[in-house]
Amino acid sequence: MSKIRDCITRALVGVLSDTFKTTRESIEKLFSTGRLKLTPTPDPKLGDYGISLHILLKNYDKSSWEEIGLKLCNAILEAAREECGVEKAEFINGYLNMTVSHDRVLLDLAKLFLNNEISRDLSGIGAGRKVIVEHTSANPVHPLHIGSGRNSVLGDVLARLLKKLGFTVDTRFYVNDLGRQVATLTYGVQIAESAGIRKPDDAKIDHWYGVIYAITNTLIELDKLRSSLNNIGDSVLSLLRKLLEALREKSKQGEFLELSLILTEIQEKTKFVHNSPLLFKKLYKACRVHAKKLSEDPDLAPLVNQILDALGKYREAWIEYKRFHRAEMRLSTTYPHLYSSLKSAIKSYVEAEDSIKEITKRAESGDEEILSTIRRVTQDILEGFKSTLSKLDIAFNGFDFESSSEILGLAREVVNKISRTKYARVLESGAVEVDLNSAAQDYSYVRDLFYPDQAGRFIIMRSDGTTLYTTRDAAYTLYKFRALGASEVYNVIAVEQEREQKQVKATLYVLGYDSEAEKLHHFMYEMVQLKGVRMSGRRGVYYTMDELLLDMEECVYRSLIRERGAPAGPEDVISKLAVANTRSLLLSVEPGKVLSLDPSKLCEYEQGTIIEYAFVRAQSILRNAFNLEPLEDPVGLSSKIREILEQINSSFERRALSVEEKLLVELLVDLKTTLLEAYRELKLNRILEYAVKLALQFNKFYEKCPVIGERNEKTKAWRLLLVYVTHRVLLELLDVLGLPKLKRI
RNA sequence: GGGCCCGUCGCCUAGCCAGGACAGGGCGCCGGCCUUCUAAGCCGGAGGUCCCGGGUUCAAAUCCCGGCGGGCCCGCCA
Numbered sequence: 001m002s003k004i005r006d007c008i009t010r011a012l013v014g015v016l017s018d019t020f021k022t023t024r025e026s027i028e029k030l031f032s033t034g035r036l037k038l039t040p041t042p043d044p045k046l047g048d049y050g051i052s053l054h055i056l057l058k059n060y061d062k063s064s065w066e067e068i069g070l071k072l073c074n075a076i077l078e079a080a081r082e083e084c085g086v087e088k089a090e091f092i093n094g095y096l097n098m099t100v101s102h103d104r105v106l107l108d109l110a111k112l113f114l115n116n117e118i119s120r121d122l123s124g125i126g127a128g129r130k131v132i133v134e135h136t137s138a139n140p141v142h143p144l145h146i147g148s149g150r151n152s153v154l155g156d157v158l159a160r161l162l163k164k165l166g167f168t169v170d171t172r173f174y175v176n177d178l179g180r181q182v183a184t185l186t187y188g189v190q191i192a193e194s195a196g197i198r199k200p201d202d203a204k205i206d207h208w209y210g211v212i213y214a215i216t217n218t219l220i221e222l223d224k225l226r227s228s229l230n231n232i233g234d235s236v237l238s239l240l241r242k243l244l245e246a247l248r249e250k251s252k253q254g255e256f257l258e259l260s261l262i263l264t265e266i267q268e269k270t271k272f273v274h275n276s277p278l279l280f281k282k283l284y285k286a287c288r289v290h291a292k293k294l295s296e297d298p299d300l301a302p303l304v305n306q307i308l309d310a311l312g313k314y315r316e317a318w319i320e321y322k323r324f325h326r327a328e329m330r331l332s333t334t335y336p337h338l339y340s341s342l343k344s345a346i347k348s349y350v351e352a353e354d355s356i357k358e359i360t361k362r363a364e365s366g367d368e369e370i371l372s373t374i375r376r377v378t379q380d381i382l383e384g385f386k387s388t389l390s391k392l393d394i395a396f397n398g399f400d401f402e403s404s405s406e407i408l409g410l411a412r413e414v415v416n417k418i419s420r421t422k423y424a425r426v427l428e429s430g431a432v433e434v435d436l437n438s439a440a441q442d443y444s445y446v447r448d449l450f451y452p453d454q455a456g457r458f459i460i461m462r463s464d465g466t467t468l469y470t471t472r473d474a475a476y477t478l479y480k481f482r483a484l485g486a487s488e489v490y491n492v493i494a495v496e497q498e499r500e501q502k503q504v505k506a507t508l509y510v511l512g513y514d515s516e517a518e519k520l521h522h523f524m525y526e527m528v529q530l531k532g533v534r535m536s537g538r539r540g541v542y543y544t545m546d547e548l549l550l551d552m553e554e555c556v557y558r559s560l561i562r563e564r565g566a567p568a569g570p571e572d573v574i575s576k577l578a579v580a581n582t583r584s585l586l587l588s589v590e591p592g593k594v595l596s597l598d599p600s601k602l603c604e605y606e607q608g609t610i611i612e613y614a615f616v617r618a619q620s621i622l623r624n625a626f627n628l629e630p631l632e633d634p635v636g637l638s639s640k641i642r643e644i645l646e647q648i649n650s651s652f653e654r655r656a657l658s659v660e661e662k663l664l665v666e667l668l669v670d671l672k673t674t675l676l677e678a679y680r681e682l683k684l685n686r687i688l689e690y691a692v693k694l695a696l697q698f699n700k701f702y703e704k705c706p707v708i709g710e711r712n713e714k715t716k717a718w719r720l721l722l723v724y725v726t727h728r729v730l731l732e733l734l735d736v737l738g739l740p741k742l743k744r745i
Numbered sequence: 746g747g748g749c750c751c752g753u754c755g756c757c758u759a760g761c762c763a764g765g766a767c768a769g770g771g772c773g774c775c776g777g778c779c780u781u782c783u784a785a786g787c788c789g790g791a792g793g794u795c796c797c798g799g800g801u802u803c804a805a806a807u808c809c810c811g812g813c814g815g816g817c818c819c820g821c822c823a
Binding site for chain 2: 032033034035037039041042043046050051052054055057058092093094095139176179180181427429430431432433450452453454456458459460461462463464466468469470473494495496497498499500526527529556559560562563564577588589590592593594596597598601604605606607609610612613616617620621623624625681685686689692693696699700702703704706707708709710723744745
């Protein structure tokens with residue numbers, strides 16, 4: 001690609017400036033601004049590359065276009081035939097189309113792979129610089145679900161890509177063991193354990209803790225919601241009384257007769273056995289119906305608005321309550337013992353939250369007893385994470401704990417340092433707030449970071465002296481640069497945390513760590529949406545990666561039976577294809593866009609299989625041709641290819657490639673740009689798309705162009721070369737995408 | 746209330762930043778092709794107001810403005 005395209009572009013600059021009698025500089029400018037661009041043609045019949053010249057031609061009369069075109073064709077052939085391999089040029093409707101000799105391109109590519117120049121070239125970009133990729137970092141309170149899975153796969157592929165580009169990559173998992181979520185789980189675990197509840201032997205550990213967390217949280221939330229429904233209800237009733245009085249006083253009952261009747265009825269009914277949500281619904285309707293007329297009265301209007309406002313809140317809380325209630329039903333039925341012991345221990349949300357706060361506080365102050373419980377639970381869950389991720393071939397260089405003395409020490413340092421700046425102030429409660437708005441006035445970096453939004457303020461230390469996630473995150477970032485020696489850091493974190501990540505950067509910048517702030521990259525990705533399911537870790541509603549992998553295996557198994565009649569083939573093929581499809585699924589959409597998945601159509605995600613299948617096919621051709629195992633004997637393979645190259649070189653014969661062969665060569669050449677673009681724009685889905693495209697094109701080639709059975713020895717040699725390069729490119733892609741390298745299916 | 750992102754065949758998605766030739770793929774659907782490198786494949790077909798309306802331009806899915814619809818963020822949560 002780029003080599004040929006660059007070459008032709010360079011030639012075009014000269015040709016165009018001569019023909020249109022302008023300076024080279026002005027043509028170059030048109031190219032650099034993208035006004036002129038050499039692109040692949042939409043149809044191979046038109047040639048390989050084309051360029052729209054309308055921008056230059058619009059000053060000329062249409063009748064002279066043909067003449068100009070002819071001149072251009074001759075000129076470009078002369079300028080680029082030898083140099084760039086342009087063998088044909090045509091002028092059509094203002095487009096200059098060129099056909100390139102692909103045989104030379106293919107020869108070049110084969111040589112590059114044989115001498116490993118491709119890898120050397122790619123690895124020059126990182127040149128050994130150390131980068132940290134932090135990913136997954138899921139709260140250790142429930143198993144990894146499909147959302148965390150997207151994070152894991154994106155992070156893993158980014159790490160693999162960076163490695164391929166020559167960076168020294170350190171992958172880290174940040175363990176949020178000091179947050180409220182872990183404290184809540186710990187609280188639940190303490191209750192369950194003191195009640196003698198044990199994990200069922202066959203339950204996977206992270207899933208078990210996920211249940212404890214969900215039940216604990218659900219019980220607390222339900223009590224909290226009950227109390228807030230009560231409070232809102234009370235205030236609604238007192239507002240209702242006031243409204244009735246007001247109506248009576250103003251003797252406007254006549255005017256609002258119907259409303260008064262309904263209001264009175266509602267008020268009376270509250271004295272009997274009644275259904276609050278239903279009554280309030282009625283009240284809401286009545287107020288809405290008369291809202292317009294009521295709003296005309298300056299005394300009644302504010303009252304009605306308050307009622308409507310309160311009822312809106314009531315409704316919201318009620319919906320939330322129903323959600324948690326449904327979760328409670330499900331959880332209590334499935335885990336009756338665990339549920340009842342937690343239920344009897346969690347008497348009020350106030351008490352529970354106090355206990356949870358206490359756990360956080362003790363943990364942060366280094367209380368060994370509570371820390372050992374937290375560490376035990378966290379470690380267990382992390383083991384669960386590791387076993388899930390290892391199935392997907394994802395591993396970490398290290399785990400960093402929030403509760404570690406290094407990070408807590410740095411967190412204190414951050415608080416102390418920022419407190420000495422003029423951007424921090426101590427609130428009445430004792431909490432410390434950072435005012436980034438005023439920092440934005442002094443630093444354009446901070447202003448630009450949040451632009452066009454306000455930078456805002458945030459709390460960096462609670463009134464009880466404990467730190468917040470953002471504080472510890474800033475500390476962790478310093479840890480990454482200082483202790484881990486990173487020169488660049490990528491945080492693979494969901495978009496929801498965009499603001500928090502900016503706050504971290506701004507904080508570091510204000511503290512004088514400007515280069516660290518600039519070298520901290522937030523690799524944002526959007527959520528995974530399951531069709532028809534509202535996922536919530538807090539309610540224990542999620543599609544876990546463990547389940548997804550199992551479902552995917554079933555899909556693969558079924559299609560094996562469908563296509564072959566029997567699940568033949570090597571043993572681990574099913575699980576490996578499931579892994580390939582799962583990774584592809586999570587990678588298939590641009591990271592910044594929502595990935596919506598219909599679980600009932602899971603089996604339709606087969607991009608992984610498509611790639612694997614092409615890879616296996618390429619191998620089988622090479623295996624049959626050279627009588628060796630391509631993956632096990634790369635040296636033997638190279639020497640065979642070298643023989644073919646010598647054979648081709650000695651005959652000096654040019655070869656016209658078929659359409660299938662040409663299109664395949666075109667794609668093969670794109671490896672480097674694809675990887676670079678994916679890296680530059682952090683659009684990792686491009687790599688997958690490229691791999692799928694390549695696999696599909698290889699299938700077409702495979703169908704049309706026999707290799708082993710080809711009688712003509714020269715044709716066979718060229719095709720073997722093409723298969724070899726395809727095999728090598730696919731190998732690189734599987735590496736970066738983290739897909740298994742299957743030998744046979 | 747303020748800010749950000751997204752809207753492309755029945756479904757999913759690429760292209761948009763750097764505007765160009767009939768808007769690419771995949772899934773699903775319909776019709777063909779297995780004695781030849783394993784057909785999880787290949788060939789052909791149907792299917793589109795590129796959310797809507799203006800503007801800029803020789804040229805708009807792409808750029809600008811205004812709507813509509815969906816998601817996310819604005820916690821002493823993480």
